[in-house]
Amino acid sequence: MHRFKISELGNHVFWLKGPEREHLVRVLRLAVGDRIIGFDNTGAEYKAVVNKIEEQSVTCGILEQDYPEVEAVTRIYLAAGLSKGEKMEWVIQKGTELGMAGLIPLRTKRAVMKLEGSKAADRVERWQKISGEAAKQSHRVREPQIFSVTDWQGLKALLPPTTQWLIPYENEKTRTLSSVLKDFSSQEPIALIIGPEGGFEEGEVLWAQEHLNAQSISLGPRILRAETAALAALTLVLGHYGDLG
Amino acid sequence: MHRFKISELGNHVFWLKGPEREHLVRVLRLAVGDRIIGFDNTGAEYKAVVNKIEEQSVTCGILEQDYPEVEAVTRIYLAAGLSKGEKMEWVIQKGTELGMAGLIPLRTKRAVMKLEGSKAADRVERWQKISGEAAKQSHRVREPQIFSVTDWQGLKALLPPTTQWLIPYENEKTRTLSSVLKDFSSQEPIALIIGPEGGFEEGEVLWAQEHLNAQSISLGPRILRAETAALAALTLVLGHYGDLG
Helix, strand or coil, X not given: CCEEECCEECCCEEEEEHHHHHHHHHHCCCCCCCEEEEECCCCCEEEEEEEEXXXXXXXXXXXXXXXXXXXXXXXXXXXXXXXXXXXXXXXHHHHHHHCCXXXXXXXXXXXXXXXXXXXXXXXXXXXXXXXXXHHHHCCCCCCCEECCCECHHXXXXXXXXXXXXXXXXXXXCCCEHHHHXXXXXXXXXXXXXXXXXXXCCHHHHHHHHHHCCCEEEECCCCCCCHHHXXXXXXXXXXXXXXXXX | CCEEECCEECCCEEEEEHHHHHHHHHHCCCCCCCEEEEECCCCCXXXXXXXXXXXXXXXXXXXXXXCCCCCCCCCEEEEEECCCCCHHHHHHHHHHHHCCCEEEEECCCCCCCCCCHHHHHHHHHHHHHHHHHHHHHCCCCCCCEECCCECHHHHHXXXXXXXXXXXXXXXXXXXXXHHHHHCCCCCCCEEEEECCCCCCCHHHHHHHHHHCCCXXXXXXXXXXXXXXXXXXXXXXHHHHCCCCC
C-alpha cells in the first residue's frame, strides 16, 4: 500500500495537501475508496481509506492506528562533509533506509563542493525530499531531518548537549568503534562526523575532540570512500545496538 | 603512491604488462625512477622503482617487500542476485573497499536483468576491472574474485564445502545475524546471498536452506534496497569479526 506523510491530522481523519496530494491524485491516480497508509513523524501509522478528493486536499478516513516497531531505538545522526555529485543523495537515501535520525550537511576545509545562501537552502530542500521518499519506501514512520548546511562552529547547537560524538579518522589506528560504544549510552543521541572526499585536516579533528568531546575511531585498515565510510559507520553503530536485526 | 597489480614476479624485480603497463605509461605518465607499489594477490606488497619502460612491459626494481595487515581475516563472499543498472557496480566497488573476498553474480527468479553468453562474460570482465580499481584505491593487496554468472544449482560448486551460507530474507522476522554468527567459524568462508530488487521467491530461500544449509536472517524491520542490504550485511559480518576496526 502507498504511504503518505500526513499534512494535517484530525479526529478519525487526516488530510493530504501540497506535494502529497499531487502525488496521490496525479501520479498514483488513486481514487475514493482506495486504501493508503499515512504517517506523521510521531511514530504512529494510520491505515486509511480515501474519502474525498478536492482541489487542495485529499481527506482520508482512519481505519486503524498502529505504532509499528520500525524505527531504530538509538537516535543516530550523520554530520557529513559536503561531497560532490550524487554522493550526498546516496548517503541520505541509504542512511534513511538503514535508520538514521537525521543528517547535518557540514562545511569542511577540504570539501570541494561549496554551498551557500539560497543554493544551499534549495539543496537541503531537495535532500529532504529524497529522505522523505526513502523513508516511505523503507516503511519508516519518521522522516529523518535534513538540517541546514552548517560549519563546525554551528554543529554543537544543532543537537542536544548530551549527544555523543564519533569521528572516524584514517589517522586513528587503534581506537575501535566497539570499544567506544561500550561506554556510550543508547539513550542519548549519537552523532557520526564523516569527512568529504579528501577527509579532514588534523585541526578539524582536534577541534571536534576539544569542543564536542568527539572520539576518533578507526574503521579498519582499508581506505573507504566518504560515502562508504558514512554508511559503514552508521551500519556498525545501528548493528551494535540491535537496530539492524 | 600509485598501486599496480603485478603481471609477473621475478627475483628483486617485477613486470607490469597489458592494461597495467598502459595505465602507468599513458595515463599516469610515470617515468624511470618513479616509485610505485605492486601487489600480486598473495598478500604481499612491494615498494618498487620504475627501472625500464618498454613496448610491452615495464620493469620495476623491488626495494621492499611487506605483508601489510590490510585484508579482512574473515573470507566473506557476496552471492548477489542480478540487479539493474549501476547497482551491481556499486556493490562491487564498495564491497571491495569494505573487504569482501569475492562476488558471485546470481541468476534469480525475480531478477529483471538477464545476462547470458558473451554478454555475461563481458559484464563479468568489466566488474572484475571495477573490483581491481577499488582494491587499489582502498590499498588492498588482494583483488576480490568476480565469478562467472551462475544460477542456484551452480552456487554450491563455486565455494569450498565448508562455506557457511547466510540469506537475509524479509520474511525472516526473528533470527538475528549476531545469533547465527555466534555459531559460525571465522576460519571458514562465509557467503551472503542477497536478492535482486523484488527479493527472493520463497522456493528459492527453501532451496538455499536445504541444499546450502543457508541460515535465513533478519536485517531489521526497515525495508532495504538490494544494494543497501548487500553492503549492510557485509558490513555487519565484517564488523562482528573485528575486520572493520
